[in-house]
Amino acid sequence: MTCDFGSMIFSLESSSHFRACKHGGTLVLPKCIVSPLRSRPSACLISSKHSLFSVSISSHHATLPAQSYPQQEEKSRQLFNDDITEFLLKECGVSDRQLPTINRKIKVPLSLRKFLHTARQVLQFFRDLGFTPHQVRTVIGKYPNLLTLKVDGLKPKIDLLTTLGLTGEDLAMVITRMPRILGSSLEENLNPKIRLLANLFGSEAHLSQAIKRAPDILLIDSNVTGNVAMKVKQMKSIGLLEDEIKDMLKKAPRLLCLTTETLDKKLNNMTNLGLSDEQIKQVLKKFPWILTLSVDKLQKDMDFLTHTAGFAPNKVCIYPLFLAFSVEKRLKPRFMLYKYLTVEQSSKRLPISLATMLSLGDEEFSRRFLNNLQTLELYESYISEPSKTALSG
Incomplete structure (x- = not known):
């Protein structure tokens, strides 16, 4: 035929x-x-x-x-992947360790030529903004699909952040920590969210400071109005005033990233720790970050402070930062050293309270209490052997 x-x-x-x-x-x-x-x-x-x-x-x-066709298709796919890998390693500077994660996340279009053209424009855009090679590598590692976005779409989002006062190193730090911000819609997400958050924090300048502390607040629930209103209502339920809540959020803006269910659970847990609404209020005004700590950690720290160290709950409210310290690495070793020194110097009172000893920064603590080999070795043994009794040695 x-x-x-x-x-x-x-x-x-x-x-x-x-x-x-x-x-x-x-x-x-x-x-x-x-x-x-x-x-x-x-x-x-x-x-x-x-x-x-x-x-x-x-x-x-x-x-x-x-x-056969499957063999050719597999060969073509492999050549395609090899070109992408070479680009990521040589032009983006990513490490071999980052490659598997990036390959899982990135959505490369069918046209390699178009992808490389767009990706190279994105790389140059961030270099022109002053991003270091390390920052560019970090951004791509966290959000590889940034390489598929058009520069014309990225520039207005950068301009929006710049109007808030985020420029130079501040801008690079925010994007490096949370590059997915640039994947959000400008009109449907970022613009309305920034307007509402600026009103909540009192000004764009205060919002800028909050974003530097917690860039992920720009990724909170798309229903930002209802989300924020519900959280403010929850905090008002324990007697906090609106201005007090604003001050809390300025100190710990990441509270906005908590779901309403998580926030409710954390507040209930503080009640279960034996604190009254007034005491909870006192703690939150001093140390709002407590709401970002896990329930298990708070329970463990509170048990140690009240049952072992002998602090009354109202005393913990005066020093809420204690609840952020590690029991094994700080609270217990210092408590044990305090008990040891109390016995050693039984003839005279220690010139410092346990609360003050727990509060001292590492440098000051070392200067005052680890200034001889005996106490230094003893303290290190308390850290390496947490079960060791306070009077041993």
Whole structure:
């Protein structure tokens, strides 16, 4: 059978069902196109604008026997992935360790040429903003799909952050910590969110400071109005005034990232720790970050402070920062050293209270209490062996 494919090749190439692989001089025609040919196999030449392909025709498939379509497809995919990998390593500066994560996250379009063109524009955009190679590498590692976004869409979002006073190192720090901000819609997400948050914090300047502390507040629930209103209502329920809540949020803006369910759970837990609403209010005004600590950690610290160290709950309210310290690395070793020194100097009162000893910064604590080999070794043993008794040694 002799076939004239001259008039047929155009319709095949323009068909949505046509799939061909031209790698290595092989043209593969889908079974569904060729199967209607019921005559015996014969060989033809198909001309195209690129080259001539020698094709074997059968009632089941049409392909050169050299390589099957799946093999060619796999080879093409591998070459495509190799090009992406080379770009990420050489031009973006990512490490081999970052590659698996980036490859899982990135959504590369079918056109490698278009992807590389867009990605190189993105890289140059951030370099022009003053981002260091390390910052660019970090941003891509956290949010690789940034490489697929058009610079024309990124620039207005950067301009919006700049109007809030986030420039230079501040801007680079915010984007490096939370690059997904740039994936948010400008009109539907960032603009309305920033207007509401600026009103909540009192000014754009205060909002700018909050974003520097917790960039993820720009990624809170898209229903930002209802989200924030519910949290403010929850905090008002324990007697906090609106101005007090604003002050809390300025200190700990990440509270806005808590879900209403989590916030409710944290407030209830503080009640379960034996604190009254007034005491909870006192703690939150001094140390609002307490609401970002896990329930288990708070329970563990409170148990140690009240049952072992002997603090009354109202005393803990005066020093709420104690609840952020590690029991094993700070609270217990210092308490044990305090008890040891109390016994050693039983003839005279220690010139410092336990609360003050727990509060001292590491440098000051070391200068005052770890100034000789005996107490230094003892203190280190308390850290490495937390179960050791306070009077041992």
